[in-house]
Amino acid sequence: MSLDKATVARVATLARIKVPDSDLDKMAGELQGIMSWIEQLQEVDTSGVEPMSSVVEHVLNQRTDKVTDGGYADAVTVNSADRVQLGDGAFFVVPKVIE
């Protein structure tokens, strides 16, 4: 496995982070260093081991499936860098997404 410049560029696109071309080599080196250190996990015998996604042993709390919150679009949008008030509603403004 090798984390080359092209892989880093691809992953950065997946993560939606703009990385200047001039940074790619250095980042590939750093990430490669971390990943080869992580590689030692492959020596652990995990056959038959159930993957652990949570340490919480009890069944996650359940509640009735009904709306219990909401109705404050103003508070939700108040921290946006660009928002607009139209009638009774508050909206986020983004560049056009549908042609």
Added chain:
Amino acid sequence: MAALTDLTIAAARRGLAAKEFSARDLTQAHVDAMAKARGLNAFITETPAQALEMAGESDRRLAEGDAGALEGIPLAIKDLFCTKGVQTTAGSKILTGFVPPYESTVSQNLWNAGAVMLGKTNLDEFAMGSSNMTSAFGGVKNPWRRKGEARDLVPGGSSGGSAAAVAARIAMGATATDTGGSIRQPAAFCGVVGIKPTYGRCSRWGIVAFASSLDQAGPITRDVHDAAIMMRAMASYDAKDSTSVPRDVPDYEAALGKSIKGLRFGIPREYRLDGMSPEIEKLWEQGIAWLREAGAEPVDISLPHTKYALPTYYIVAPAEASSNLARYDGVRFGLRVPGNSIEELYENTRGAGFGAEVRRRILIGTYVLSAGYYDAYYLKAQQVRALIARDFTEAYKRCDVILTPTAPSAAFAMGEKMDDPVAMYLNDVFTVTVNLAGLPGISLPAGLSNEGLPLGLQLIGRAFDEETLFTVSHVLERAAGFTARPGA
């Protein structure tokens, strides 16, 4: 009388009840200390006006005989907890201008108990770091210095501002969070007490998320008694956090002063690292001797998967972080860097808003979750995590609590370990296993290094057995008699 800023929470509570001073006096003394110690860079936002107003309310409640458990106690809040109407940054540029319209459950619990907010403390960006050097607001200086040296040291991280503020006697206590050691390692570096409770004990609601299956809030205080007081006020069951555990919160103060005669404490042989510093080893031996003198019995235990804990963590935590941090898109809050399309807006905002370490971890997380690598990395890490948790389950058949050092070294200088991410990650070698297994862990100052810096011992407990941690750490604290204070 001792300076008001030297009092513990327990002593201040008595003084307030006896009307020796008012909550306003107490808060004013800390507000002054905060202004005087600005050079430490421990706070991102100071809220002195709000603090004095809250203290006034406390005086009113004290007069009416309606005092809460933390009435009038000035605290600092890690800037990872959302505070209504007060800017919350997570130490990142990407949250520039974010003022939460809501309050985190943990901080709300503290205000309900009558506590006073001094301000928001500095931290590694999104709590990712062990030095506080990744903060977009600059590093925090540790109030401690090496004997005869003027060089500034790091306070540890990620809760470095909280630990420094408590050590420098700016705040009586502070909130902190711990994903891989972020409460315990800075507590050790700054000579204060820090406890990470069991996963699920404190609500994560309103805390900026880093790695949701590992993140847990806890207090940093100057002694074990204060940690017990503050822990009780912070903990609660909260329906707004689905992983919050519906269990009553015990009176942790009642656990203090109990005998530990007959208690078995485990010494994990895998924690004796090759090339471990002799002074850390000596401190650990000393801790064993103290507990033995108090009537407890050491037990040799094995946690065989210890060496795989950090590599496991560096898959699990970045994977969760890459998902949690997807919300910083330039649209809903914080920084926005324009682009010609929505994708460009996302990429520009996130490219400009995240610092190097956060970017690194998001990329690792995205990589290990991407098509073709999921099984080899993420699934594998979840399996090893299960084995690490199983190690503890096995060990607790033979002992009641585990004693280890908190960190492999004392505080290091600002700028050190910055060019090698893996060297920085190794700071958490003794703490990260605890997060992976969801257990409680406490760090307390137990001695000084040859250079005159504080060193911490860690106790690890069974799930939801914080009480044993308080009992045993109280015994250790008395034996250690740690009274040294930072000079800076």
